[in-house]
Amino acid sequence: xxxxxxxxxxxxxxxxxxxxxxxxxxxxxxxxxxxxxxxxxxxxxxxxxxxxxxxxxxxxxxxxxxxxxxxxxxxxxxxxxxxxxxxxxxxxxxxxxxxxxxxxxxxxxxxxxxxxxxxxxxxxxxxxxxxxxxxxxxxxxxxxxxxxxxxxxxxxxxxxxxxxxxxxxxxxxxxxxxxxxxxxxxxxxxxxxxxxxxxxxxxxxxxxxxxxxxxxxxxxxxxxxxxxxxxxxxxxxxxxxxxxxxxxxxxxxxxxxxxxxxxxxxxxxxxxxxxxxxxxxxxxxxxxxxx
Amino acid sequence: xxxxxxxxxxxxxxxxxxxxxxxxxxxxxxxxxxxxxxxxxxxxxxxxxxxxxxxxxxxxxxxxxxxxxxxxxxxxxxxxxxxxxxxxxxxxxxxxxxxxxxxxxxxxxxxxxxxxxxxxxxxxxxxxxxxxxxxxxxxxxxxxxxxxxxxxxxxxxxxxxxxxxxxxxxxxxxxxxxxxxxxxxxxxxxxxxxxxxxxxxxxxxxxxxxxxxxxxxxxxxxxxxxxxxxxxxxxxxxxxxxxxxxxxxxxxxxxxxxxxxxxxxxxxxxxxxxxxxxxxxxxxxxxxxxx
Numbered sequence: 271x272x273x274x275x276x277x278x279x280x281x282x283x284x285x286x287x288x289x290x291x292x293x294x295x296x297x298x299x300x301x302x303x304x305x306x307x308x309x310x311x312x313x314x315x316x317x318x319x320x321x322x323x324x325x326x327x328x329x330x331x332x333x334x335x336x337x338x339x340x341x342x343x344x345x346x347x348x349x350x351x352x353x354x355x356x357x358x359x360x361x362x363x364x365x366x367x368x369x370x371x372x373x374x375x376x377x378x379x380x381x382x383x384x385x386x387x388x389x390x391x392x393x394x395x396x397x398x399x400x401x402x403x404x405x406x407x408x409x410x411x412x413x414x415x416x417x418x419x420x421x422x423x424x425x426x427x428x429x430x431x432x433x434x435x436x437x438x439x440x441x442x443x444x445x446x447x448x449x450x451x452x453x454x455x456x457x458x459x460x461x462x463x464x465x466x467x468x469x470x471x472x473x474x475x476x477x478x479x480x481x482x483x484x485x486x487x488x489x490x491x492x493x494x495x496x497x498x499x500x501x502x503x504x505x506x507x508x509x510x511x512x513x514x515x516x517x518x519x520x521x522x523x524x525x526x527x528x529x530x531x532x533x534x535x536x537x538x539x540x541x542x543x544x545x546x547x548x549x550x551x552x553x554x555x556x557x558x559x560x561x
Numbered sequence: 562x563x564x565x566x567x568x569x570x571x572x573x574x575x576x577x578x579x580x581x582x583x584x585x586x587x588x589x590x591x592x593x594x595x596x597x598x599x600x601x602x603x604x605x606x607x608x609x610x611x612x613x614x615x616x617x618x619x620x621x622x623x624x625x626x627x628x629x630x631x632x633x634x635x636x637x638x639x640x641x642x643x644x645x646x647x648x649x650x651x652x653x654x655x656x657x658x659x660x661x662x663x664x665x666x667x668x669x670x671x672x673x674x675x676x677x678x679x680x681x682x683x684x685x686x687x688x689x690x691x692x693x694x695x696x697x698x699x700x701x702x703x704x705x706x707x708x709x710x711x712x713x714x715x716x717x718x719x720x721x722x723x724x725x726x727x728x729x730x731x732x733x734x735x736x737x738x739x740x741x742x743x744x745x746x747x748x749x750x751x752x753x754x755x756x757x758x759x760x761x762x763x764x765x766x767x768x769x770x771x772x773x774x775x776x777x778x779x780x781x782x783x784x785x786x787x788x789x790x791x792x793x794x795x796x797x798x799x800x801x802x803x804x805x806x807x808x809x810x811x812x813x814x815x816x817x818x819x820x821x822x823x824x825x826x827x828x829x830x831x832x833x834x835x836x837x838x839x840x841x842x843x844x845x846x847x848x849x850x851x852x
Contacts (some may be wrong), residue, residue: 293805298829300709307828311784312805328783328806418591440780440802459782459804473678489731491750492603492619509732513750514584514603515619537598538589547593 281351281474284335286357289313291330292438308438312459315359317341319368319377330434330441330458333467334359334368337458338366340470344497347374347381351473403496408504408524409480411543416483416505416526418547422534423450424507428485429533433457435487444468445485446477446503453477461488472501479503490516490527490539499523505544507531512539572642572765575626578650580604582621583729599729603750606650608632610659610668621725621732621749624758625650628749629657631761635788638665638672642764667699669670694787699795699815702834707796709838713825714741719776720824724748726778735759736776737768737794744768748769752779756788763792770794781807781818781830781838790814796798796835798822 276425292308300303313331313362317338329337335357336341342348348370355369365520408414423527424447434457435441445455454471465486472479479502486494490508492515499519506520507528517539521529526541538545583599590596604622608615608629620628626648633639639661646660665671699705715738725748726732735755736746745762749755756777763770770793778787781799782808789797790810797811798819808830811818817832829836 295808295830296840298833298836300827309803309805309808309830312807314806440804462764512600513731514600515605516603517586517600534591536591539586539600542589545589547589 279385282339282354283356283358284339284474285356285358285360286431287331287334287361289331291332291360291434310434310438310457310459312497313361314364315366316364317366317368318446319347320370320373321367322377324381327463328459329463331361332434332456332458333470334366336456336470336474337463337467338368338470339473340466340468341463342368343473344466344469345381346500347377351470359384403499403519405521406499406502406523408499408502411524411541414480414504414546415546418545420450421507421528421531421536424483424485425531425533425536427452431455442486442488444487446472447479447483447485453482461486462493462497464488465494465501469497469501483507486510489513490520490529494518494520495519495523495525495527499525505541507536570643573630573645574647574649575765576632576649576651578622578625578648578652578720580622580652582623589764599731601725601732601748601750604652605655608657609656610638611661611664612658613668615668615672618754619750620754622652623725623747623749624761625657627747627761627765628758629659629761630764631757631759632754633659634764635757635760635791636672637791638668642761672767676706683797694790694810694814697790697793697814699790699793702815705771705795706762706837709836710829711741712798712819712822715743715774715776716822716824716827718743719800722746733777733779735778737763738774738776744773752777753784753788755779756785756792760788760792774798777801780804781811781820783807786810786814786818787818790816796832798827836837 291311292305293311295309296304297307310330312328314326315329315334316326338357353371355371358367360435433443435443441459442459442461442464443457444461446453446468454468456464456467482503483505484498484503485507488507489510490506490512495516496519505526509528509532512527521540526544527539528536529539530537582602584602585597586600588598594724601621603619605617606616606625618777629648630642631713639645644662646662649658718741724734732750733755734746734748734754735752737744737759745759747758749753773794774796775789775794776798778800780801781797781803786807787810796817800823802820803818812831817835818830819827820830821828
């Protein structure tokens with residue numbers, strides 16, 4: 271009987287690279303006045319996997335190591351954080367050096383097909399990923415549900431959350447909830463980066479998706495739905511709308527999507543069976559209608 | 562003395578594939594009511610260049626032939642529309658067959674490097690494109706300017722424009738203006754597709770960018786700025802904000818960026834030298850302040 275390799279139980283070493291998340295610029299407004307405003311930072315980060323260049327991401331730079339880990343996970347280039355020995359980000363050279371324990375098999379072949387997905391927004395997903403979705407297993411509707419009161423509480427937490435978006439605009443936020451409890455919130459210039467960063471955090475902390483809900487400020491595109499499904503999270507709430515392929519894919523996978531969600535307003539686009547309209551929907555003067 | 566090849570003066574044949582741009586779905590709202598809403602269509606379109614698969618774009622499907630032409634142009638895989646003999650889109654197989662006159666040299670090598678850019682959104686740009694920007698020549702600030710009154714008139718045209726966005730949300734619009742005259746407007750699920758479609762239209766009609774202005778509902782990311790520069794358009798107006806790399810790149814290239822533009826409100830982020838604050842900015846009770 272052989273012993274399991276001890277290395278496989280160890281989480282990767284992550285550096286803790288920091289960078290400024292906003293920058294001040296001088297603008298000229300419609301009254302002819304010059305004044306300073308903040309805009310979000312945006313920086314290239316080139317991924318090297320075992321010294322081989324994989325690709326360059328543009329990121330705000332909040333949590334680059336978790337972004338890289340989650341990117342590799344969501345591209346299914348790795349299955350578990352333990353396959354990585356270390357991720358070292360150095361902003362001076364705009365590089366993330368990923369060291370794997372045993373290499374990534376067929377890296378070349380697995381990153382060869384390109385699909386440019388939608389977005390406000392496009393994202394790059396490597397082709398084999400599409401094929402993988404057939405294997406996604408989400409919890410049954412009876413086991414993973416959301417109540418209207420929980421949804422309201424989540425939206426209230428998000429409303430109060432301080433953010434780069436509030437200071438500087440032009441970023442997307444993504445959050446992971448268990449019930450109405452906010453577990454993790456991150457912003458990035460691209461919403462795909464934000465969700466990848468959460469995937470990295472989940473992989474580092476062995477957090478599973480089945481009893482969780484995602485919140486995103488971005489649209490519910492096929493790529494957002496696909497990433498959420500891969501992470502095992504069956505419910506997504508968006509402040510924004512849905513695209514047709516996002517809707518199709520979520521319906522096929524048995525996921526629940528809420529959009530236009532803010533304050534007490536929302537639309538449930540698909541997956542009504544996970545939703546408990548409880549407490550009873552109100553029809554009184556407190557009714558808030560928007561968008 | 563050899564004669565010029567006559568084929569080079571001919572524009573490509575473009576098919577005229579049509580598809581429905583919205584779809585109806587049934588939603589459940591916060592009052593427990595089920596009702597029908599429209600969402601934008603979204604479909605994959607796989608590009609085959611001389612029978613070789615290049616990539617798959619996700620698109621609304623409004624003007625797929627111009628999207629493909631503009632995509633090839635903005636990726637600098639072609640310089641002129643005349644290099645293409647035909648673009649035939651068939652939605653039944655979700656494919657665009659591009660036939661070139663003389664092939665595309667080094668297609669393999671030129672599409673090998675990947676950069677995943679920002680976005681609400683990310684976009685895919687092939688690496689060599691970055692190198693090309695040094696060669697971009699935009700008209701001098703004295704030759705390509707915009708007046709505050711023209712900007713206001715443009716925004717009023719956009720405010721009155723009917724759109725898929727108004728019907729179904731979740732798409733980005735992009736428009737090309739000469740002064741306050743709207744020349745071309747298109748929407749797509751990704752703003753990069755929208756600007757590529759306009760590039761295709763410009764290539765088909767020999768429209769040059771020097772005296773034009775772009776309008777976009779999306780953020781001013783580095784990729785939007787880069788594409789606009791390649792198309793020779795020195796001024797971009799956005800209803801949205803700017804990212805740091807969009808700002809840097811536009812400043813380097815001598816472009817002018819306006820953001821948060823709607824009604825009479827705007828911020829000029831960079832390139833003040835192309836802007837004439839005329840008529841004099843108003844300070845009276847008509848002042849509209851937002852965002």
